[in-house]
Amino acid sequence: MLKKLVILLFISLLSVQISHAEGDELPLFSGIGGSFSAVDADGKAVEFSDFEGQVVVLSFGYTNCADICPFTLGYLARLYSKLTEEEQTKVQIIFVTIDPEYDTPGHLKQFIGHFNSDFVGLSGSKEQIDYIVSLFQAKYQKLSVLNTVPTKNIRRVTPKLFSDESDEEDKASLYSHSVTLYLIDKSGFTRSLEYTGTPVDEFVSKIRGLINE
């Protein structure tokens, strides 16, 4: 996976992004995204329409991810910090887990909070998560058989806490997943696809453009 990360960084150096001046209109990507239901970090049911009126940056990942997810959330934390406090109230960073079985709402909240407590972690049933993944035409695949990798062997940001000190070793699955960051406007339309190779200032400029629409 680290090799893929290196490739991703290499592509970022090679990619020539057309710079986006604030105020340029970003096109709508037809058929990417839409209405969905999920469960927030407090275990409450949410609808994507609850975020209407805010510019959303949505990404997929999971808490046991050893490389790209912490890297992505660190990037998003840096991006978020470039916005003014007023702008931050108009933007929502959403992290959707692709491992809802392991990533309980509480654990997801703790993981996300490590980067920024304003960020929203969404979980749900496997059917709900698969539907969200399909809406955004993202992909994920399991790299290990169900719950066979001891989590203590994974380089993890936030260890899962257990109230009942079970003798059983905590195990999880590993996944590969899409790395795209979806920039979504206040009406819920996907307007740009970015990734951690996008220069932060360029991404911030696009977000501001959507805030001011």
Place this chain on the structure above:
Amino acid sequence: MGVVSATSTEVEHRVEYTRTLNSMAAVLMNRYGNVLNSDAIDSVYPEKVTGLKITKTDLIKLDLNEYSFNVQSKLTYIQDDSMQAKALDETFIFHIGPLGQATITSKVRNKETSIEVMSLAKFNHDHYQTREFAYTWLAYLDGVVLDNSIKDKPWFDNAEYTVKIGSKEIQGSILSTLAARKAYLFKGGHLLRELEVKVKALEGSDDVFILDLIIDWQGVNAAGKSVLAKIHQTITYQLEEHNQWNVISIEEEHLLPDIAPWQNLLC
């Protein structure tokens, strides 16, 4: 990489470009399909053409509604019981009518040379008939009224057209679905990217086929916002007597537009 928004002038150019291109391509595909029929349409082609492969094209706008379409091709044919091959360089001058229909006003054979015989078996009549349908269909979607109109086909009122755009789904006849689809893709142009024909195995029949089209669309929605779409259409049709198509259904889904090399990367 990256994307840029479309201004109204860009949209107008896009509409003009795709309407004329699809309309002219439909006429040319029909012409080459006919060349591959037993009856040659034009004395400039050999009588028994067995394969025809287009190797290069060049489209130039000459004037308002006038275009020059240069086509280089290779063809194989039977003469005196032996297989022969030629390379052709032809230019067609097109006039585009008020409803977008293309008409050939002149043809010039620039060059014709004998070449070594090769296998062009898959570039047969079906190859061009399929492409003629695809370009005619796209021209219809762009509002062009061709002589060989989609709207006059016997299957037009019966074919079911389903469109899936994110969490929205539209289902109905071609006319009703297109009317509802206009809210999302109001004004713009369809540009063919990929085409593939498959036999539909599930039907247990060898005369039902699937035509898979990947189409780029760029334009504006009903609210005037710029829209990019990568459209996947699955067209199921039955091949009837005399090679007539009976389109049964059209399923359309909108895919992630190809804008960056990393978008399909999994980490």
